[in-house]
Structure formats: C-alpha cells, structure tokens
Amino acid sequence: MRYRLTIPARINILGNPSDANEGDYATISAAIDLYAGATVEPASDLVLEAVAREDQGEAIARQAFAGPPPYPYDGTLDLLKGAVNRMHAYSPQFRQRLAERGGVRISTWTEVERQSGLGGSSLLVLLTLAGLRAFYELDPRIHNDYVLAELCQRVEAKELGITCGYADRYVPLFGGLAYVDYRGKLYQRPIGQEPFVTYERLDPWIPDLPLVVAFTGVTRESGDVHSLMRTRYLEQYASYRRGGPK
Template identity: 45%
Template sequence: MIFSAPARVNVLGNPTDALEGAYAVISAALTLRAYVEIKQSEEELLDLFKSCLLVIKEYFPEEYRRIGDRPVSCKYWTEIPREAGLAGSTALTTAFMYGLREVYGLNRRKLNDYILAELIQRAEEKAGVTCGYADRYVCLMGGLAYMDFRGKLYHRPLRKEPLTTYERLERYVKYIPLLIAYLGVRRSSSSVHRKFRSAYMKELELVKKEVLKPKDAKILKAMRIVGLTAMKGKYALLEENWTEFGRLMNINHKWVNIAMKLAGFKHGAGYYNNAVINYALRKGALGAKLSGAGGGGSVIVLVEPGKEENFAKDLEKYMKSLGLSSSRVFRFRLSEEGARSEKI
C-alpha cells in the first residue's frame, strides 16, 4: 500500500513552534508530496522509520502488539526538493507513520491525528533531529493553519504538555499571492535548529536563575516579537490585507536574522537567504522571509495579487546570477489534504 504526506511552508511566526520560543505559527501544506510504500519484508528500515516503531512501542505497547514481530519495510520517493526548508524528511516520516496506522489497523481513537503528530515529533527527536511541532501537524493534517504552541517549549513526554491547537483557516482564505524561492543550497535544518535552540534555552535558563535580567535577554526578546507576528497576522490574513501581512513577514525576518546572529550564525539567517530577501523587497515585494531553518533552504516572497508570474521570472534570474544553479521559484499551491492513502 502507498501513502503520502504534503510538504509544508511556514508563512508567519516561525520558528516559535516550541523551538526558539513557544508562541504561534501560521503554516500551510503544499501540493508537493512525499510517498512511502509499506510492505512486509526483511529489508532494512531508515533510522527515522525505526524510530516511529520505537515510539509506538514506548507509548502504546498494546497497539504495537498489532505490528508484533512482523517485519516492516518500505520504499520511498518524494517530489519535495531535498533540504529545501519545506519539511521534506518530516513528510516522509508522516507518510510512514500514517501508513502504519492504516496497514496494521491501529486504534484511531488512541492514535488520533493529534497524538500521531506528537508521536512523529518524538520519533524524529529520538532519531537525533532537533525539531518543533509545526511540520508534524501540517504534514499530517494539511490545509492552512494557525497553530498555538504555548506550553510546549520543553518537549516533555506525551500527556505532560498540551496538544497543539490547530485551527484550519482555508475555509476563509484559499489564495495567498506567495512565491517560494528554493535556493538549492543544501544544509541540515536540524543542525541549524540545534545550535539556535541551544542558545535560546541557555538564555532562558539564565533569566530563570536571575543571572540575566529579562531586559538583557536579547534572543528571548527577538523571538517573542517573532511569535507575536503570527498572532497579529491572523487578522491580516483573514482580511486578505496583504500589505499588512507583508509588513509582519518583514518584522518576522528582521528579528529572526538578529536572533540568529546573537546565537552565533555569522550571516544570521544565511548569506544567500538575506540576499534574495533584500532583492525581492527592493523589487517591490510586500514581504519576504525564511520558510524553514535558514542557512539555505527556501525563502517565501509575498507579492501583489496577479504579479506572481513576472516576479517569479525576475527572482529566478537573480538567483541564477548569484551562482545558485539549482535554484527555482514556484507559486504557492495549497493542499487541503494532509497524509492520505494513494490509489494505485
């Protein structure tokens, strides 16, 4: 049986999805998808897929017995560019976890979508991936969503912290004049977040121990502002006030760039990321920011409605001029579906 899950784009408020802060993020699923075919054989599984089995065994041993000692393996392929800041690896993990629930008839009440998203996060963490929660929820549930992550900063065991609040917004807004600029610069988003999160958590602990005054906690201040952009941006999104939404995207990027420099990244959000963002703004974009971790991956650009095609050509030409030979620009296409079974 074949299963798939969509890529995601973080539109506003990232990375405060319980990574560097626990506030709110607006994200969307894309029509690009990752696929897995689950079968019973002795072929070796990827570590990420092994971790999925381990977390089911840890939290739901009675459900794991449905899988038992039957060998599980899978083939996988993807439409999502590798290390593009679009949750490509999470989409694969999500498709696999969703497939396990379907193939082995795991209890859908116990392993409901909220719990499954939490298990995916813990599976990736067990595999050594530093990650928040937005990718796991969006790849599984799909759509355009406003997510609230308050209370989830410490990544506590299941049931020791709240579930993410996942509010679907595509019934109100289906179209966003957004471009996704894939730079073609490969980097590990986990390694970026590991360093960034470590700096954030260290500063937070210094404040808690009263070694550092709250007013001097610069990374905390920056990420608090970032988290508030999503809370304010929800108003603008529902009103389709693209000028205001773009302004908030620019605030989001400004403070992420500052915080990443404070965390020890020489070029903040990334040399090429910043170059592309600055170019887009000079050319009249309403807003531009990172989609993922930074240091490469993808940048998202908000333009005036109807100007996407011409702006995309101009932006792609500029990226090629920087020597980014694998770069490309594509338009935002919303997937209302999350993980699903594929008809063969």
C-alpha cells in the same frame, strides 16, 4: 490489504523557526502541493524501502528485519526505522499486532528536495507512522493525528538527536493554511505531559495564497539552525526565571 498514503510538504509563512522554542508561541503555516507518499503491504519480514518515485522499479535503499524492534541506526533509512522504533515503544497494541500478524513492507517516495526547508524528513516519518496505523488497524483514538505528529517530533528529537519543533510534524497531517500555537511545549516533555499543538485552519477566510516557493539548490541542516536558537533561548529563559518574581 495494500494501502497508498500521500501527504503534503509545508512552509512556515510567519514565525519560522520559532516552533522549537516558545518565544513567539506560534507560526502561520501552510501545506503546499509538493508531496511524499508510501505504499504499505504485507510481507514476511518488516521491510523498509525508499524509491525514487511511486511505482518505479528498484529500491534506492532497502532493509529487512526478521525480529522485533528496536532496529539499529546506521545512516540508512534511519527516519523510517526511528518511526517503527518509537511506535513500538509507545504502543502496546502495535507490539501485540506486530507479533501476531507478522511483517509489513513500507516503501516511501518523495518529491521534496533534501534539506530544502520544506520539512521533507518529517514526511517520511509521518508516512511510516500512518502506514503502521493503517496496516495494523491501530485504535485511531489512541493513535490519532495529534499523537502521530508528537511521535514524529520525538523520533527526530529523541531517536535521532535532531533539534526540532512541531510545525513540520503537524501541518502535513492537518493541512491547509493554519495558525499553529505551541504554548506549553517549550520543554518538549513526554506525550501526555504537555498540551498538543493548537491548530486553527484559516482557509475559509483566505481562498488563495499569493506566494511562490522557490528552491535555490542551497541545502541547510534545519537542526543546526534550531539548535543554536533553542539552546540560547533556554539559557535566557532559565536566567529570566531565576531572576523573576517568586
């Protein structure tokens, strides 16, 4: 079976970049009409690829693995490998079906400019996770979109050491214009030890969003911004808790 997946990039309209700490609790976020996609199909090994555009010739980057995860990070396709590694660690069903059914080829493409502030790295992780769910027919109750969004956050934060929040991971899967609430997620605990994000669609009340998204060509590491804010916020919050009422 061959699958084609497509998901949108996102913008945070209000509250950015507070989704990595709990200070403002929420963002108003929206999916936009820039996309990334993946083709997922059978292969003898587990093959990960990046191509310039969907269905365009040769891969920009390609790695193949004959054995099971975890796969090493070496600066090439680390987002895709991180998704496979995290799914393998999280899901007994995936581990079993990978062993039984063999490999898969996941080939990703994106329209989103690198480091443009539109959550482009998360799109590649989400596509890999969703591709594994579809191809190996993983239980959608256990591997639902909330779980995939949380796994994506752990890939970037835990596997790759990028300070990040949750908006980039939820909005491409749930779509639309939304109020996204992060209460209870300050410490980024393991899945099941903190609440999921609350995602409330606002589309029915706002039929059109009068905004234009422009990219100046200036690139920024969002993890650097989040890291400064989150570190400082956690310090201040701990100080408040020590001095607060018992």
